[in-house]
Amino acid sequence: MKLTTNQIFDFNKHEDDSYESEIDYLNNKFSKKGISVDEIIKKLGSFNVAIPSWALGAGGTRFGRFSYGGEPSSLEQKLDDIGILNSLTKTAGAVSLHIPWDIPSDVNAIKEKAESHRILFDAMNSNTFQDQPHLEHTYKFGSLNSVHKNAREQAVEHNKEVIRIGKELGSKSLTVWLADGANFPGQLNFQTALQNTEDSLKKIYSDLPEDWRMFIEYKPYEPNFYSTTIQDWGTSFMLANACGEKAMTLVDLGHHLPNTNIEQIVATLMLKGKLGGFHFNDSKYGDDDLTVGSIKPYSLFLIFNELVYGMENNSQNPDLAWMIDASHNTKDPLEDLIQSLEAILIAYAQALLVDRKALYEAQQESDVVKCQELLQDAYRTDVRSLLKAARKETNAAINPLEAYRSFKVRKQLIEERGTSSRASGL
Numbered sequence: 001m002k003l004t005t006n007q008i009f010d011f012n013k014h015e016d017d018s019y020e021s022e023i024d025y026l027n028n029k030f031s032k033k034g035i036s037v038d039e040i041i042k043k044l045g046s047f048n049v050a051i052p053s054w055a056l057g058a059g060g061t062r063f064g065r066f067s068y069g070g071e072p073s074s075l076e077q078k079l080d081d082i083g084i085l086n087s088l089t090k091t092a093g094a095v096s097l098h099i100p101w102d103i104p105s106d107v108n109a110i111k112e113k114a115e116s117h118r119i120l121f122d123a124m125n126s127n128t129f130q131d132q133p134h135l136e137h138t139y140k141f142g143s144l145n146s147v148h149k150n151a152r153e154q155a156v157e158h159n160k161e162v163i164r165i166g167k168e169l170g171s172k173s174l175t176v177w178l179a180d181g182a183n184f185p186g187q188l189n190f191q192t193a194l195q196n197t198e199d200s201l202k203k204i205y206s207d208l209p210e211d212w213r214m215f216i217e218y219k220p221y222e223p224n225f226y227s228t229t230i231q232d233w234g235t236s237f238m239l240a241n242a243c244g245e246k247a248m249t250l251v252d253l254g255h256h257l258p259n260t261n262i263e264q265i266v267a268t269l270m271l272k273g274k275l276g277g278f279h280f281n282d283s284k285y286g287d288d289d290l291t292v293g294s295i296k297p298y299s300l301f302l303i304f305n306e307l308v309y310g311m312e313n314n315s316q317n318p319d320l321a322w323m324i325d326a327s328h329n330t331k332d333p334l335e336d337l338i339q340s341l342e343a344i345l346i347a348y349a350q351a352l353l354v355d356r357k358a359l360y361e362a363q364q365e366s367d368v369v370k371c372q373e374l375l376q377d378a379y380r381t382d383v384r385s386l387l388k389a390a391r392k393e394t395n396a397a398i399n400p401l402e403a404y405r406s407f408k409v410r411k412q413l414i415e416e417r418g419t420s421s422r423a424s425g426l
Helices: 005-013 019-031 037-046 075-089 107-116 149-169 190-205 233-243 262-271 297-313 333-352 356-364 368-379 384-393 400-406 409-417
Strands: 050-052 094-096 173-176 213-217 247-252 275-280 321-324
Touching (some): 005 400, 075 107, 075 333, 149 173, 173 275, 213 275, 233 247, 233 262, 262 275, 262 297, 297 333, 333 368
Parallel strands (some): 050 094, 173 213, 247 275
């Protein structure tokens, strides 16, 4: 299935254009503060978020998995689904592949398919948290941190293979997430595990092309519940520094203990030029992988407030790689992703509306009340009209979710693929 520009255009003709008067109001309000609404609309129109290949099917838990039908059972079909998202939003113009789930059988054909949807290949993701049928050595007790040299070498070689595949596709980055850790005290020696991990990462880094970056992810727990070898941003930051300037920390919103100040982590990493990637989701308790902005929208805004400040003031930090990392347990995956893209753009737009000159002055005067008012004024502003204007400018659907349902996308996908098709991966 493929949505055409004419379909989107015809849909937009019947949409309510009252949002234009809302933009006039915002223009009048914020131009007095030196904030250009037109510039914000341009930034929203050029903002791009990668869709991970594993997020296009129904998510699951240890207890059950409930498919919506019409899931993409091949890499080609996954790209088709992202193409639908990109046609509707013009914000989903990249895919993040996971190896070995997404090894292309025909690289040129996959590249042509991606180009037909105007999709780029974002970060490549390696997998050493599962044993694959063809592997000789198990990762049950670790991969890059393992006490078993053969397991470490196997994990390093897998990451190098992922780099080779990514080079063929035109990717420019590798994401390394480790499940390595321990469930019980005494199971491993912390220092040995960390040193093995650093040595392994350095070997992977040595194969990194000159124009690539390596993102080192972290997570406090799960699947191991006593310790995780790369358990926090500080450990990731330390390992990235040990590897070199092309190695950077990746922040996943779900990979923090409750009430962690993620916006402060973001600010610190950008100041040091080491924030490389960002995975969006939301959570109530842990790594819940819920729809972005569905639980903690104000926290998302505060994080974007620091991201925007960093993008404007920290030239030492390279452009960030954005990706959604969610699990769709009860929703249509494509609808969930549309909602996530909407929430991301809303938080970004609100952060762009912060009166930074006034905020700086209030901070210098230690006017705590004024600082809070300035942030909350931006957060409480309804910016959905700006998103609609950006979509109109880029020939996207003004209301992507409504368009998705109007075009009966899921019904057509089920007719094409059946009710029992299942996406590869988790």
